[in-house]
Amino acid sequence: MTGTSTSIRIGLVGARGRGTSFSSSLKALNVTVAAVCDIDAACLAKCKSLMEAEAAFADYEQMLDSCKLDAVLIATPMQFHAAQAIAALKRDIHVLSEVTAAMSIEECQALVKAARQSKAIYMMAENYIYMRPNQFVRGLVKAGLFGEVYYAEGEYIHELKELMEQTPWRREVNNIRGVVYPTHSLGPILTWMEGDRVERVCCQDSGTHYRDPRGDAYSSDSVVMLAKTRQKRLIKIRYDIVSDRPHAMANYQLQGTDGSYESARSSHERDKIWLRSVNADKDVWLDAGTLMQQEAYGRYLSPGWQNPPEMLRNAGHGGGDYFVLQDFIAAVRGEIDNPIDIHCAMDMTLPGLISQKSILDGGAWLDVPDSRLW
Ligand SMILES: NC(=O)c1ccc[n+]([C@@H]2O[C@H](COP(=O)([O-])OP(=O)(O)OC[C@H]3O[C@@H](n4cnc5c(N)ncnc54)[C@H](O)[C@@H]3O)[C@@H](O)[C@H]2O)c1
Numbered sequence: 001m002t003g004t005s006t007s008i009r010i011g012l013v014g015a016r017g018r019g020t021s022f023s024s025s026l027k028a029l030n031v032t033v034a035a036v037c038d039i040d041a042a043c044l045a046k047c048k049s050l051m052e053a054e055a056a057f058a059d060y061e062q063m064l065d066s067c068k069l070d071a072v073l074i075a076t077p078m079q080f081h082a083a084q085a086i087a088a089l090k091r092d093i094h095v096l097s098e099v100t101a102a103m104s105i106e107e108c109q110a111l112v113k114a115a116r117q118s119k120a121i122y123m124m125a126e127n128y129i130y131m132r133p134n135q136f137v138r139g140l141v142k143a144g145l146f147g148e149v150y151y152a153e154g155e156y157i158h159e160l161k162e163l164m165e166q167t168p169w170r171r172e173v174n175n176i177r178g179v180v181y182p183t184h185s186l187g188p189i190l191t192w193m194e195g196d197r198v199e200r201v202c203c204q205d206s207g208t209h210y211r212d213p214r215g216d217a218y219s220s221d222s223v224v225m226l227a228k229t230r231q232k233r234l235i236k237i238r239y240d241i242v243s244d245r246p247h248a249m250a251n252y253q254l255q256g257t258d259g260s261y262e263s264a265r266s267s268h269e270r271d272k273i274w275l276r277s278v279n280a281d282k283d284v285w286l287d288a289g290t291l292m293q294q295e296a297y298g299r300y301l302s303p304g305w306q307n308p309p310e311m312l313r314n315a316g317h318g319g320g321d322y323f324v325l326q327d328f329i330a331a332v333r334g335e336i337d338n339p340i341d342i343h344c345a346m347d348m349t350l351p352g353l354i355s356q357k358s359i360l361d362g363g364a365w366l367d368v369p370d371s372r373l374w
Helices: 017-021 023-028 041-051 060-066 078-090 105-117 132-142 161-166 168-174 183-192 288-293 317-332 342-360
Strands: 009-013 032-037 055-057 071-074 094-097 122-124 149-157 198-205 223-229 234-240 248-256 259-262 272-275
Touching: 009 060, 017 041, 023 041, 023 317, 032 041, 032 060, 041 055, 055 060, 060 078, 071 078, 078 094, 078 105, 078 168, 094 317, 105 122, 105 342, 122 317, 122 342, 132 183, 132 248, 132 272, 132 288, 149 183, 161 168, 183 234, 183 248, 183 342, 198 342, 223 342, 272 288
Parallel strands: 009 032, 009 071, 032 055, 071 094, 094 122, 149 234
Antiparallel strands: 149 248, 198 223, 223 234, 248 259, 259 272
């Protein structure tokens, strides 16, 4: 599909929390929601009306086969992502899949094969990459202002015990030990380490200190994965959806020879940055938000963030939901390269899957496969 005049016909599968949250961005980007699909009839009816969709389906493959879709947006529980993406790719329907891409190595291999054989594109909807501070750091790194980048941290600390009861599939996923939801942390970091990928990981957890309403222990509270990249950089990822404490889902740190960044850990704090080229005094943090407002530094933001559309006020995840959808549409139209293609999606997903093996192996360092070689 090429040209900007035609509206893309999209089918949405998974019509509750996440699926519904895309509604304002879909509207703003002039996407036609041709159909919605959900196995829950009440959710389906509500979402059909909200999205002003032409049709509604309880059966996903029926939707794929009967609506002349250009693309699907997959917002079902993680357990369904790979199979639903493969079903669309086999029909040459473009895929924007929620994170993570897949739940096992075997699913990853099948997904990569389907993406290779399809005429359609596969993109993973890793929206945290598009958050304003993350795009700013990306621009600064690209311009060389961090010098040589060699260390990063990412944390997804988001207490979800209540949500796990409301969405039992999350409770089920939580029974797996390891970093089962790595992409929000790894995604932005890998864009700061462009051209690099995680080659080895090891993983440990802090045990279990909480029980669910049935008295069953959660699999882990804090999980920490260490990762070494091909270019010998070190990354630390902490994942925790159980511990009682304020949320801190978009925590990042980056260290280079000429710069350092620490994101705010709460709404009371500010994102901090130190850049040798701005102030050589190594004891002085700068406010990253203030720096990006200065003309000389604002130009390191992505073009979208330099002139943000009005509707970003309503777009979720700090505007990330709007930009990830915008890029998907542009990639479908052939206007840009697919920014989070199947191999990028694998680079963000596979380390978490291998962390699950490492934790069962006493925290051993294990190799992360490179999907480009499959
Ligand atoms: N990128 C982000 O910031 C972000 C935020 C929240 C959730 N997510 C991801 O989005 C996905 C959905 O999360 P959620 O919170 O909306 O979950 P949810 O449980 O609220 O909604 C999932 C919906 O999918 C439906 N569903 C389940 N199986 C189906 C099937 N086989 N066919 C059709 N519909 C089916 C359910 O009935 C439900 O309405 C998850 O993968 C989650 O990891 C991503």
